[in-house]
Amino acid sequence: MKVSVGISARHIHLxxxxxxxLCGDKKIVNVKNINQPGMFVTDDYFTIEGDKGSISNxxxxxxxxxxxxxxxxxxxxxxxxxNPPVRTSGDLEGSAPIKITGPCGSVYLPYGCIIADRHIHLxxxxxxxxxxxxxxxxxxxxxxxxxxxxxxxxLKISDEAYFEMHIDLDDANxxxxxxxxxxxxxx
Amino acid sequence: MKVSVGISARHIHLxxxxxxxLCGDKKIVNVKNINQPGMFVTDDYFTIEGDKGSISNxxxxxxxxxxxxxxxxxxxxxxxxxNPPVRTSGDLEGSAPIKITGPCGSVYLPYGCIIADRHIHLxxxxxxxxxxxxxxxxxxxxxxxxxxxxxxxxLKISDEAYFEMHIDLDDANxxxxxxxxxxxxxx
Numbered sequence: 001m002k003v004s005v006g007i008s009a010r011h012i013h014l015x016x017x018x019x020x021x022l023c024g025d026k027k028i029v030n031v032k033n034i035n036q037p038g039m040f041v042t043d044d045y046f047t048i049e050g051d052k053g054s055i056s057n058x059x060x061x062x063x064x065x066x067x068x069x070x071x072x073x074x075x076x077x078x079x080x081x082x083n084p085p086v087r088t089s090g091d092l093e094g095s096a097p098i099k100i101t102g103p104c105g106s107v108y109l110p111y112g113c114i115i116a117d118r119h120i121h122l123x124x125x126x127x128x129x130x131x132x133x134x135x136x137x138x139x140x141x142x143x144x145x146x147x148x149x150x151x152x153x154x155l156k157i158s159d160e161a162y163f164e165m166h167i168d169l170d171d172a173n174x175x176x177x178x179x180x181x182x183x184x185x186x187x
Numbered sequence: 188m189k190v191s192v193g194i195s196a197r198h199i200h201l202x203x204x205x206x207x208x209l210c211g212d213k214k215i216v217n218v219k220n221i222n223q224p225g226m227f228v229t230d231d232y233f234t235i236e237g238d239k240g241s242i243s244n245x246x247x248x249x250x251x252x253x254x255x256x257x258x259x260x261x262x263x264x265x266x267x268x269x270n271p272p273v274r275t276s277g278d279l280e281g282s283a284p285i286k287i288t289g290p291c292g293s294v295y296l297p298y299g300c301i302i303a304d305r306h307i308h309l310x311x312x313x314x315x316x317x318x319x320x321x322x323x324x325x326x327x328x329x330x331x332x333x334x335x336x337x338x339x340x341x342l343k344i345s346d347e348a349y350f351e352m353h354i355d356l357d358d359a360n361x362x363x364x365x366x367x368x369x370x371x372x373x374x
Contacts, residue, residue, distance in 0.1 A: 074360040075262070086332045086363075118333065139335075145273045146305070146358070148326075149336040171333070173261040174361030176273075 001130050003120060003140070005181045006035055006164045007172040010076055011061045012046055012100065013069040013089075019060075022046060022102025028062050036121055037160040038063065048072070048113075049099040052081025070098050070113040073170040077115065087114040088154055116168060119154040120185070121161040130185070140165060141184040144176040149186070188317050190307060190327070192368045193222055193351045194359040197263050198248045199233055199287065200256040200276075206247075209233060209289025215249050223308055224347040225250065235259070235300075236286040239268025257285050257300045260357040264302065274301040275341055303355060306341040307372070308348040317372070327352060328371040331363040336373070 019028065023044060030040040044060040048070055055076060069092060077084055077096075084096040096113035099106060120138070127133055132155060140150045153165060165183060172178070206215065210231060217227040231247040235257055242263060256279060264271055264283075271283040283300035286293060307325070314320055319342060327337045340352060352370060359365070 074363060075356070078360075115333075146302075146337075146339070148338045150333075151335045152333070168361075169262070170357060170361040173265075174355075174357040176261060 001185050002182050003163060003165050003185055005172070005177050005179065005183055006166045007177070007179050008071060008116060008166050008168055009059075010048075010055065010070075010072045010169070011059050012048070012071075013061055013065045013067070015066055015068055016064050018068050018100075018107055019044075019064055021105045021107055022100060024104035026103075028060070028064060030062060034061070035162040035164055037162065044102070047101045048080065049101065050077075050080030050082035050096075053079050055080060067092060068100075068107075068109055068112045070100065070109070071116045071168075072113065073168045074115055075170055082113055084113045084115050086117050088117055088119065088156070089114075116166070117154050118150055118152065118165065118167050118171060119156045120163070120165045121156050121158065122163050123159065123161045124157055126161065126163055127155065127157060132185070138185050139187050141186045142175045142177065143184070144181075146174065146176045148175065150175075153185075188372050189369050190350060190352050190372055192359070192364050192366065192370055193353045194364070194366050195258060195303060195353050195355055196246070197235075197242065197257075197259045197356070198246050199235070199258075200248055200252045200254070202253055202255055203251050205255050205287075205294055206231075206251055208292045208294055209287060211291035213290075215247070215251060217249060221248070222349040222351055224349065231289070234288045235267065236288065237264075237267030237269035237283075240266050242267060254279060255287075255294075255296055255299045257287065257296070258303045258355075259300065260355045261302060262357055269300055271300045271302050273304050275304055275306065275343070276301075303353070304341050305337055305339065305352065305354050305358060306343045307350070307352045308343050308345065309350050310346065310348045311344055313348065313350050314342065314344060319372070325372050326374055328373045329362045329364065330371070331368075333361065333363045335362065337362075340372075
């Protein structure tokens with residue numbers, strides 16, 4: 001069955017305490033909703049830093065969460081000199097350390113940097129509707145000039161969801177996919 | 188069957204006339220052989236430039252050829268603001284224009300910039316040995332944490348070859364492959 005593609009550029013999630021250290025008294029602003037219900041891009045940008053380098057203008061995705069998380073691609077990881085595991089959002093134990101700097105301060109996270117796994121957002125109802133009950137991973141067929149199959153695409157079930165496959169920029173560019181392109185869940 | 192992976196970072200091939208414009212009277216130097224027989228990395232680096240940006244330190248691969256060709260990834264293409272097609276090396280008609288600057292001068296190539304297709308170097312004898320006669324494309328299975336299948340991997344037959352699959356840095360990073368990793372030709 002078909003699913004549309006959402007491309008996740010590198011981004012950050014923060015908890016309230018860390019946001020305060022980095023941004024002071026500023027309030028978080030919803031600049032634009034993204035497809036997943038309740039989530040939005042903000043006007044807060046940070047610099048992330050590893051042993052070998054830094055990357056600036058990394059955007060905060062709102063709302064604030066109960067944890068800090070930096071999602072990057074492997075290309076970013078090489079540039080920064082960090083060694084993040086491939087993980088589901090929120091599964092941060094033993095993930096890579098990283099430094100974040102904002103307009104009002106810096107934090108060194110002892111863990112929190114990951115390469116987000118390829119995943120599809122859906123509800124339990126969608127899982128049933130699309131005959132994906134009992135599955136937690138699927139394979140996805142990509143029909144582009146540099147097409148192929150992506151293995152291990154995680155089914156990420158939540159109460160509210162926009163049916164969409166999220167991939168990082170490395171996958172997007174390798175497979176020549178753009179935001180909103182359509183791919184096929186094959187099993 | 189198994190084949191090892193060779194990762195092609197962005198690079199340039201030049202003809203003699205263009206090399207002279209860019210590098211003057213300097214002679215091309217073999218710094219280190221690469222796996223493909225007769226080919227080598229040089230000590231010549233150039234800046235490539237498109238409508239939106241430039242990338243420096245792009246290495247010349249020797250020896251000199253009968254044509255000019257700049258091989259980049261889609262990530263590079265976005266940065267440069269160029270729109271290269273996915274092509275086999277040497278198939279340059281209608282490919283993207285690009286500017287190259289060296290220590291002694293610049294050239295504007297009206298065409299020559301491509302995204303190299305995924306390809307496997309082999310001889311006719313290897314093609315027979317590996318039961319790939321009659322095929323010009325294969326699919327390749329990648330067993331990594333971000334694994335999958337790459338479609339449309341071109342079989343590139345030459346008189347001399349080191350049996351190796353060449354991919355660009357976008358594919359390498361998306362699939363988490365490193366130089367020398369082993370993948371499977373599946374059909």
